[in-house]
Amino acid sequence: MIAPDLAAREAAALMGTYRRQPVEFVSGQGPWLVDAGGRRYLDFVSGLSVTSLGHAHPAVADAVAAQVRTLVHTSNLYYTRPQVELAERLKATLGWDDGLAFFCNSGAEANEAAIKLARRHGKLRDPGKVGVVALEGGFHGRTLGALLATGSPDKHAPFEPLGTWMTHVPHDDPDALTAAVDEGTCAVWVEIVQGEGGVRPVGEEVLRAARDACDRVGALLVADEVQTGLGRLGAWYGWQTSAVEPDVVCLAKALANGLPAGAIVARGEASTAFGPGDHATTFGGGPVVCAAALAVLDVIEREGLVDRARRLGGVLTDRLEQFVGAFDLAAGVRGRGLLQALVLDRPAAADVVRHALAEGLVVNDVAPDAVRLAPALVIGEADIDDMAARLARALAAAASPARGRT
Ligand SMILES: Cc1ncc(COP(=O)(O)O)c(C=O)c1O
Known part of the structure; x- marks a missing residue:
């Protein structure tokens, strides 16, 4: 009622x-x-x-309550231990020893951060390497870059023009994906199962084509694991249910069990594409959400x-x-x-x-x-x-x- x-x-x-x-x-x-x-x-x-x-x-409630009583916020001008510990724990769950994390507040922000990271990574090779290829039916958020990555023209229409650097291909056509990726591509965006697109698993051959195309042109494979990550598909990350490993994962949703938390983790060369000042957020990676997320990871592991x-x-x-x-x-x-x-x-x-x-x-x-x-x-x-x-x-x-x- x-x-x-x-x-x-x-x-x-x-x-x-x-x-x-x-x-x-x-x-x-x-x-x-x-x-x-x-x-x-x-x-x-x-x-x-x-x-x-x-x-x-109770584990999340206790962790949040303890952190709220201790320290809620300092900004990212200073070191805070929960943020570092959370990054270490995420790297471990991904199995990415060389991984580096950036924390934000939502799924859309994670995708925005990954778009900027992919552009920085691309532009360090070639100033024109800024194109992104994404899948029709994919959902990546409502901010302008994430909205453009989202493969639903009806969601774009009220806000166009949004830019011309995004190309969408059908979610089940590996050849179309291969053909869409060229030297101007800095990243390919996938969900392992398209959540908002109707709970539609993306086929292994499409994921394979995405990985191969990225390797061919030096682009990043970005897995938007905002919905599929952190155990939901029966693996820590959705990509672990496939034979394909991405360069970057986007996380949010379950990360802090309902508190607003987002993250990207990148491995290899992609992990160092951002330098000081390239990206930032006031709240991202704050002590309270990081304490909550650490409790979440503890419970997932323990239970x-x-x-x-x-x-x-x-x-x-x-x-x-x-x-x-x-x-x-x-x-x-x-x-x-x-x-x-x-x-x-x-x-x-x-x-x-x-x-x-x-x-x-x-x-x-x-x-x-x-x-x-x-x-x-x-x-x-x-x-x-x-x-x-x-x-x-x-x-x-x-x-x-x-x-x-x-
Ligand atoms: C795969 C995926 N990416 C991004 C988002 C956007 O997340 P948020 O609503 O936290 O911005 C969602 C939300 O449903 C999602 O499912």
Whole structure:
């Protein structure tokens, strides 16, 4: 439920950038959210792949509280230990001994930082080496550079012109990608699974073509792991589920379990392309978010959440596949680990999401015909069964079941 006057007050006080679901959440615990009326909802969105440890995780709460009481902010004019420790830990999870990190505050900022890094790296070789090749359907954020990298013309249109240095190729055409990369290319941008693009895995042959093309012209392969990183796909990083290693990863979302944190990590020559003054942020890498992120990494390691995501991803696929054939509406399952989508045979995802909410289940219509499921990595098999029971009722309400198997 939502307090009666809240939507009207919001409309009078906030810009209309969001289409909200009709619910006001006031608290959360593990994979559960609680609304203003005290009703519990099983959260299979995790704040858009963010709260991977679930809500109100005590380790994160304690780390944040301790850091807030000690030191909140100094700016990046000075050394702070949590930032250095977090960079070291990220390098270790990537297996990049020669990696170097830069911290920012969001996914879009991570992509902006990576765009600038790729340009610096390119321009150090050739002043004209500033072009970027990205995939149609990719999503990289809403700031101007990240927006241009985002492969959705409808998101560009209201703000054009955005520039001519970005080329998009289909997400499933390795030859088109190879042909688009030339000596003027400084980077190729990929997601391992396109999250906002409908939970669409990018094929191994496209990733291979991207790596080969980058090697051919001395460009950087940038993996936007904002959504796929930090265990969500059942590996520390999405690229580790493929045979291709990028030069740069972009991170955000789950990094601090809901506090605004972003990062890029680059390896090899790319890692030293920035010098003093080339890039900066007031808040990025602040002690509080870094303390939170260190707690997140501790919990992921201590509780084996990467393996758990892989194992439970299999259970999730299994339960979702049971809907295919049981409901006319359910046409297939896409994704990897704990980032999956139930694909529908028609654009009814918004309807399913609405009925799911009525059933006390939070999922999201990532595309008109796809319902995204991105639960916390701490869920158990019983939570997946609970989700499946609620989703079955939502599917039944959104369209009549074919044979009623589920
Ligand atoms: C892959 C990817 N990159 C970048 C972003 C942008 O992140 P933010 O909303 O934190 O700017 C998102 C957000 O959904 C994303 O999924």
